[in-house]
Structures are given as structure tokens and as C-alpha cells.
Amino acid sequence: MDHPLWSKISCYSIGPADAAFGFAQRLARENGWTVAYAGRVIEEYRRFCFLAVTAGQEVTPSDAVDQAWHLHLTYTRDYWARFCPDVLGCALHHRPTAGGDAERHRFFDQYAATLKAYEAVFGLPPADIWPGAQRRLVDDPKAWRVTPRDYLIISRTSLRRWSLFALAGLTAAILFWWRS
Template identity: 65%
Template structure:
């Protein structure tokens, strides 16, 4: 019985991958280290944040070893954004000493053409990822169709001081608030007459 085909293992022998594999983001003695901060800021478990950091390293590898631009998944992008805030580590250690070159993060220019470019580039990134590392974990790297179907509707919300009501319960929540308002007004009117 033959063994299943595996993707090329070229990344394992690449000097950039060797450096990425040993690299830790930020100061190792920090009370709130990078993984904990990433987990806290995104509402993830520490285990999930650790997995996202490993995927971020894979993304960085693809970005600096390929000839075409790559696009991160949303979780990987969150790791990248946070890493950029560790500016000394990012620009003085990560880029020159680990990646061997600068890795800039540019925001989208917006518009329909940019949306299509982003979709095509993300789909291409997934193909390149699979060729290099095998199938990407779907919870961190969703299929490209996700960008077209779900991502345009996603918004980052600071949950502190907010109550999030699922759309399926929105009318019930509005009705409950309206009923409560009517009861309060009725009580005030009755007390005033009373």
C-alpha cells in the first residue's frame, strides 16, 4: 500500500522557516505576552491564539518567499496587526533578522475592483498554502467564498459596555423594551394621579 501524497516539504529546509520556527514575538518575559494579548483582544482561547500565531508565521513565510502578493485570513491579519504594534520587535528584529526583508501591511483601497482583487489574491494564497504546508485549518483559513458571503457583513465591536442581541431575537428585544417603557410610563401616570 502506497503512502498518500504530501505537499513538498521545501519550507522545512528553507532558512527563513528555520528562523520563523524559533522566533517568539515580543519580549519573552512580559507579564502579558503576545499570545495572551492576542487571545484577550480577540476573545479567543490561549490555545487558539497560539494556533493563529503559527499560521501567521506560515503566512509570513509565504509572503517573503513567493513572487506574488499574499492575503491573510482575518485571524492571521489580527495577529499581524497586533505584531505591528510591537514596532521595535517587528521592524528591528522580525523583518531584518527573521524574514530578511521588510514586510509591509497596506490597507485596502476600497471599491469593487479592490474587493475582487482581494478575493482572487486570498484564493491564490490558499492554493499556495496548501502546496507548501498541506490543507489549511478551516477555522483559521476559511474558504475564499467566505470573503464574498460573510466577511463583508462582519464588523469589529468592542463588547465592553455593549449588549449584543442576535438578529433572530431583535424584534423580541425591541418589543420587550417597548413594553417596559409603556409599563414605566403607566406607573408614572398612575402615581401622579394617585
């Protein structure tokens, strides 16, 4: 893409260049992602920031992009003193929902419009980072984030498999007990 703002955003590096634990590593650790996936999310965050400044409408990030934005906001000096004024040329404020049906509808429509704006500028967004509006704003908010060190996480497939083994074992134990 040949746009002066995109040129500035695309070569911008978040955080101090000499950090032993960089932005991508931190983003990956805090979200349970690989560093490669975090790098892809950071690229999508750059694209989101470009759209936020150029789309002519409010834009809504995907959840993964929002995680990158949240983390970038914690790098306050970098975000407010370098990124916004020197790269974007304006303040980019994070505006979370106030809740309620009207807000849900507004963000649903806004996210769908963001995906259309994205496609017009960058082509189809990667579905693993930018899911459809239904998933992003209806299905995913019903979930909650867990830390693997605090919870035992078992996939539904594994749970079904282990349940069948347990049921078979219990049945065998009952039959053995009954016959003796």
C-alpha cells in the first residue's frame, strides 16, 4: 500500500527497542499465544490503527487486536508520547462499551462496518484474528478468560473420550462385583 500514514505505522515498533522481553513476547505470554501468532496480531493491530485514522467512521477491533491495543496502552509513554503524536498524528482513544442493547447493536454494526472497511483497503481479513460480527460480539463475550496455571482445561473431545473410558470401567467393575 502506498500511503504515508501506512508507511509510518508499518515500520513502527512498539516499546523500547532494547527490551529483553519485547512487546510480541509479552502479548504472546499474556494471551497464551505463540510469538508467531502474536506477531500476526500486531500486524493486524497496525492495520486497525490505520483504519481508525482513515476510515472516516468509528472502528471496532477484533478481540485479538483489542488485546494488542490494551497492552500497547500500558506502554503509556510509548503510546501517548510517541505513537499517537508522531505516527498517527492524532490521539486514538479506547472507548469500551457502556453496555446494554443499544450499545450491543451499535458495536455489532460498527464491527461489521470495520470488516468492510478492512476488506476495501487490505483485502479479506484473516478469520482467525478477525472473526465475523456474530462470533465477535454475540458468542465470544459469553466466554471468559482463564489462566492455565489456575484451572484444569480439558477439551470437549478429551472429556467425551475419558467419560467413555470411565463409564466402561465403572460398568466392568459393577459386572465383576455382581457376578462375585
